[in-house]
Amino acid sequence: xxxxxxxxxxxxxxxxxTDASSEGLKWVDAFDSGSIALRGLAWxxxxxxxxxxxxxxxSKVISSPDAxxxxxxxSAGVFASFRTxxxxxxxxxxxxxxxxxGKMPLSGTAGVALYFRKGTEWLSVASGIxxxxxxxxxxxxxxxxxxxxxxxxxxxxxxxxxxxxSLGVDEGAEMTPLAASGGCKPMxxxxxxxxxxxxxxxxxxxxxxxxxxxxxxxxxxxxxxxxAERFSETAAYAxxxxxxxxxxxxxxxxxxxxxxxxxxxxxxxxxEAYPGVPIVILSPPLPDCRILSAIAYDAALGxxxxxxxxxxxxxxxxDRHCHWLDGSQWMNDGSRPPAEYLASYIPALRLxxxxx
Amino acid sequence: MFPMEWIDAFDPRLAxxxxxxxxxxxxxxxFRRLPDRAADALPLGVQHLSRCPAGVYLSFLTDSRRIAxxxxxxxxxxxxxxxxxxxxxxxxxxxxxxxxxxxAVAYPDEGSTLLESELVSALSxxxxxxxxxxxxxxxxxxxxxxxxxxxxxxxxxxxxxxxxxxxxxxxxxxGACAGTAGAESTAMLGRMLDVxxxxxxxxxxxxxxxxxxxxxxxxxxxLFVLDFMPNCPSGExxxxxxxxxxxxxxxxRATVPIVLVTQPNYNGAxxxxxxxxxxxxxxxxxxxxxxxxxxxxxxxxxxxDGFGLSPAGLxxxxxxxxxxxxxxxxxxxxxxxPQLTPIRCAMRQWS
Numbered sequence: 245x246x247x248x249x250x251x252x253x254x255x256x257x258x259x260x261x262t263d264a265s266s267e268g269l270k271w272v273d274a275f276d277s278g279s280i281a282l283r284g285l286a287w288x289x290x291x292x293x294x295x296x297x298x299x300x301x302x303s304k305v306i307s308s309p310d311a312x313x314x315x316x317x318x319s320a321g322v323f324a325s326f327r328t329x330x331x332x333x334x335x336x337x338x339x340x341x342x343x344x345x346g347k348m349p350l351s352g353t354a355g356v357a358l359y360f361r362k363g364t365e366w367l368s369v370a371s372g373i374x375x376x377x378x379x380x381x382x383x384x385x386x387x388x389x390x391x392x393x394x395x396x397x398x399x400x401x402x403x404x405x406x407x408x409x410s411l412g413v414d415e416g417a418e419m420t421p422l423a424a425s426g427g428c429k430p431m432x433x434x435x436x437x438x439x440x441x442x443x444x445x446x447x448x449x450x451x452x453x454x455x456x457x458x459x460x461x462x463x464x465x466x467x468x469x470x471x472a473e474r475f476s477e478t479a480a481y482a483x484x485x486x487x488x489x490x491x492x493x494x495x496x497x498x499x500x501x502x503x504x505x506x507x508x509x510x511x512x513x514x515x516e517a518y519p520g521v522p523i524v525i526l527s528p529p530l531p532d533c534r535i536l537s538a539i540a541y542d543a544a545l546g547x548x549x550x551x552x553x554x555x556x557x558x559x560x561x562x563d564r565h566c567h568w569l570d571g572s573q574w575m576n577d578g579s580r581p582p583a584e585y586l587a588s589y590i591p592a593l594r595l596x597x598x599x600x
Numbered sequence: 601m602f603p604m605e606w607i608d609a610f611d612p613r614l615a616x617x618x619x620x621x622x623x624x625x626x627x628x629x630x631f632r633r634l635p636d637r638a639a640d641a642l643p644l645g646v647q648h649l650s651r652c653p654a655g656v657y658l659s660f661l662t663d664s665r666r667i668a669x670x671x672x673x674x675x676x677x678x679x680x681x682x683x684x685x686x687x688x689x690x691x692x693x694x695x696x697x698x699x700x701x702x703x704a705v706a707y708p709d710e711g712s713t714l715l716e717s718e719l720v721s722a723l724s725x726x727x728x729x730x731x732x733x734x735x736x737x738x739x740x741x742x743x744x745x746x747x748x749x750x751x752x753x754x755x756x757x758x759x760x761x762x763x764x765x766x767x768x769x770x771x772x773x774x775g776a777c778a779g780t781a782g783a784e785s786t787a788m789l790g791r792m793l794d795v796x797x798x799x800x801x802x803x804x805x806x807x808x809x810x811x812x813x814x815x816x817x818x819x820x821x822x823l824f825v826l827d828f829m830p831n832c833p834s835g836e837x838x839x840x841x842x843x844x845x846x847x848x849x850x851x852x853r854a855t856v857p858i859v860l861v862t863q864p865n866y867n868g869a870x871x872x873x874x875x876x877x878x879x880x881x882x883x884x885x886x887x888x889x890x891x892x893x894x895x896x897x898x899x900x901x902x903x904x905d906g907f908g909l910s911p912a913g914l915x916x917x918x919x920x921x922x923x924x925x926x927x928x929x930x931x932x933x934x935x936x937x938p939q940l941t942p943i944r945c946a947m948r949q950w951s
Binding site for chain 2: 249250251252255256257258259344345346347348349350351352359360362365366367368369370371373374375376386387388389390394443444445446448449453454457538539
């Protein structure tokens with residue numbers, strides 16, 4: 245037997261980085277608003293001015309003791325939206341820096357994913373995956389297409405900051421930005437990133453993006469890592485966003501009394517700014533360890549029950565636009581993501597005229 | 601905290617499942633999926649990948665209140681498409697009635713080849729059945745399980761007459777790009793069908809070589825699943841290799857069912873005509889072979905259509921349009937299992 249295990253790319257060509265000639269392509273900058281629309285950003289004008297894909301652009305950082313100490317620099321849930329008749333689509337991405345992650349592959353943390361629309365469905369069609377250590381990558385995504393107009397979404401990395409993004413299309417191809425989805429304001433999700441974008445293997449397959457495609461509405465992922473999770477402070481940002489619906493998705497780690505206090509105060513802050521906007525509280529999934537540990541199970545249920553109590557209190561006070569969804573049946577191994585669950589619930593809000 | 605007892609993976613109190621030649625593994629104290637004696641006849645890539653214990657697991661029952669693991673893998677390098685939890689890590693499952701639940705995952709830190717972790721703790725001291733799945737894309741050099749010193753532990757005996765199901769295939773069979781060690785489809789099918797599975801998936805190297813067929817034919821299994829179309833470069837190549845492969849199996853295993861699986865339709869095939877035609881060409885070659893052999897009387901040859909197992913374009917299904925995510929594997933296993941069950945039932949009626 246040979247002594248050392250070679251890199252998988254040397255054994256299996258399916259893992260090799262594909263090269264293709266970019267001759268005859270024109271490169272379109274992602275901030276070229278005449279060709280590409282950037283979605284999933286709460287303040288797209290500020291992003292454009294600053295030429296940044298950060299979910300929280302520098303000019304929007306609140307300088308107050310209330311401000312969350314963590315500024316989301318990654319581009320989770322952000323996508324470039326465009327229509328083109330090009331026979332080829334390539335992508336160039338430059339990352340600010342590259343850091344490894346134990347539970348997520350580079351394809352999700354630093355890669356991009358292309359979807360195209362077929363009727364009412366968005367289908368995943370290609371990925372651009374960097375090589376470890378390379379902060380710049382150029383990848384052919386599609387080639388030899390029949391030249392007809394199609395709608396595309398290119399989702400950006402979930403865990404890295406993108407400093408440059410451009411798309412390569414055929415020299416003579418048309419490229420236009422797509423309008424916002426659904427004819428309503430976006431759904432803003434804030435709370436813990438733990439179940440929002442820390443596990444997916446590809447950009448665009450996080451449950452928030454998935455829910456947006458299923459529902460045909462734009463989504464803004466404003467979840468932040470657990471260690472920075474302070475709802476009342478995140479709500480200071482949420483109160484500045486022009487949303488059609490707020491979905492609050494906290495993580496399971498806050499002790500119930502603190503969770504109750506922060507959840508309640510954050511909802512109050514949103515209510516002050518937007519009295520009639522629906523707010524959906526989504527409790528977190530029960531963690532795997534609940535199977536064996538009564539302590540972990542009780543803690544997870546305690547978290548869920550606390551959120552339910554906050555909801556009931558708000559309803560009792562007359563907040564008819566507050567809703568609660570039980571996320572405990574949603575498994576965090578990805579086997580039962582909440583996107584389908586939401587997809588069966590949110591339309592009911594929309595049909596009742598609740599979604600603004 | 602009380603000290604733990606560390607039990608070597610080859611200790612008879614643990615059962616190692618998912619290996620075809622367990623006695624040879626015990627002698628060499630390795631988790632290699634193919635025997636060293638066959639190395640010279642195998643392509644280099646298959647030799648390398650056979651050292652990764654994809655689909656292999658420790659099976660045991662214990663009443664320990666804690667379970668820990670210590671292991672060494674051969675290479676710390678991170679893969680681009682796969683998290684370390686899947687390529688380098690181990691995953692513990694626990695049985696609850698008829699269901700298996702994921703309980704814990706452990707993997708080496710970045711840049712490290714060492715893994716040491718308390719997987720579960722503060723359990724009640726009930727006797728439970730566990731499976732510890734081993735890394736999918738790294739060679740395992742050492743492995744020990746830690747339990748409370750006063751705990752009981754014993755291997756889970758195989759059911760009377762139980763034989764494993766053998767899967768021979770590509771990187772998808774091997775488990776690329778599952779997020780955790782037990783989240784690839786052969787392991788999932790093993791849990792769903794409550795049967796031992798042997799994973800002979802070899803990334804990029806499953807091309808139906810006669811040497812592999814002769815090795816596989818040595819094994820006394822319940823059925824063979826041949827899923828190597830993705831690594832065949834063309835329909836013509838497959839049409840040449842597949843009959844020889846099946847004939848070799850049939851020479852020594854005349855009555856064992858053989859299940860042919862056609863290639864899934866990759867995401868790229870949705871828009872890229874070249875990819876679509878290449879897959880169609882190979883698929884047609886397999887369908888022709890299947891139809892001809894059935895017509896010739898081989899009623900124990902079966903076919904499962906990969907197009908239905910893994911539909912192209914679904915969000916979160918593939919990492920790169922080719923290799924499934926954990927969710928993609930779950931979809932495959934859920935669609936695979938009900939198609940295997942009637943084949944297994946029919947076989948029992950015949951025998």
